[in-house]
Amino acid sequence: MANQTPIAVLIVHGAYFLPSAWEDFCHGLTQAGFIVRCPRLPTCGDTRPPTALLEQDVMAVRAAAQELINSGHKLIVLAHSYGGIVASEAITQDFYASHSGKGVAYLIYLTAWLVQPGSSLSDVITKYGFQCKVDIGINEDGTVAAKNAPESFYNDIDIGKAKELASSNVTHNWLATSSSINGAPWKDLPTTYVYCAQDLAIMLPLQESMVQDALSASGTSRVATETIEAGHCPFLSKPEEMIQVVHRAAAVIG
Template sequence: MAKPVFVLLHGAWHGPSCWHRVIAELEQAGYKAVAPALPSSGSTPPTPDWSKDVEIIHQTVSDLVKRQDVVVVTHSFSGMTGGTALEGLDKDTCMSRGLKGGVIRLIYITAFLVPEGFQHSPEGTRDNMIPEMITSLDSGIVTVKPEDVKGMFYQDLDDDTVAELAKELRPQSFGAFWSTTTHAAWRHVPTTYILTTGDRPTTVVAAQYLVDSAKASGPHKIDNVIKVDTGHSPFISRPEWTAKTLIEEANRSLQLE
């Protein structure tokens, strides 16, 4: 069996570079990975919604499944866009269309695992946003102050490393938080959830709530929840562990209770 390719989706305020450490580890193990740039993060002018993100994710995966199996990894915000973008790309549907590959597993890293019809914030508001999210309706962006970066994203990294990482962060489109999901890929694709227990305590509680709610909401393929004592971004603080875990999950068969 040919090895699947990983599609790595960055979260809000980030770009593809956040995955570089993990990509190096995956390549060393003989796996290919791609990390598309998602326009809601860093575009000038900011995007009015997340439709361009969804379009790029869908197109990236659609091109790959013509030839090979794919594992999609989402982090934080991209759980919403990734879950929406994969409609019709699960392995069974791809096989019915005569394609060689399909999405064989979804892996959420403390990401928004949400149902169809989910909206983070009502349009025109900053509802459900934490105080550290600095919002500007006039400019259409959401930013994070340098002094809040460690507490938001990199709880288990030293201050000097955090200061360097903060320089890479980008403004996030405000409108992306007002978009609404239209598909829940975790109902159709075997799904692993990685819950980072060294994250913000409120984030840990919220992530567990999302997993429990999803499982209780109806049909699903969430078959593994992995808890790891890292901050919000284990692909940066523990790239070796992250890559090893991604490979293990990619090669594991669906095991629903």
């Protein structure tokens, strides 16, 4: 990448996280030669009662993507957990990489919600069950929080560190996940879904079911898979393995 415009990695974080949770991983990617952006999703840690919805999250990702494209970058979009819903809606065809090389060229769904067009997260849960060990606390203002984050998000991390990490988790506006999804950029762009085998937030059988639905719906094999022996946050517990996933995506798109 030294003799051309660096590939950019656009990170779409999950519902109970802020970009600060990704700082060390972003630094690792930067050291590896990538340009990195991780915009804050407005529904995460919103004012209470919350005001932002999925639409605002989509706008934040599209704005970051457009800024990178305007700077001449080819993009890898890395979406984690709820971020999969946001990325699927945000990355429309007008953001796809063009012949000039600028634009989104690869998608990585990291133990993310991979929802079919016309369906919602609730539809996935109805179909496959609530395969999740997160104790979700619902507040009167419509926000939700993870009451057992150390055990459910960071189960592969030392408990002391897990509690420290959990202290920075935020609330999420549950209405952001209630809408049906329209986008499916994974039907068009090279895509890797990263299974997290020890995940207790989106458990492995559910991850596998969503990917199988995607393969059946797309009629192609554009969704490849990799497996990491990690919990819900391998960008924290297995950062080097995740950086290698990004390197492999970068090798595909040049």
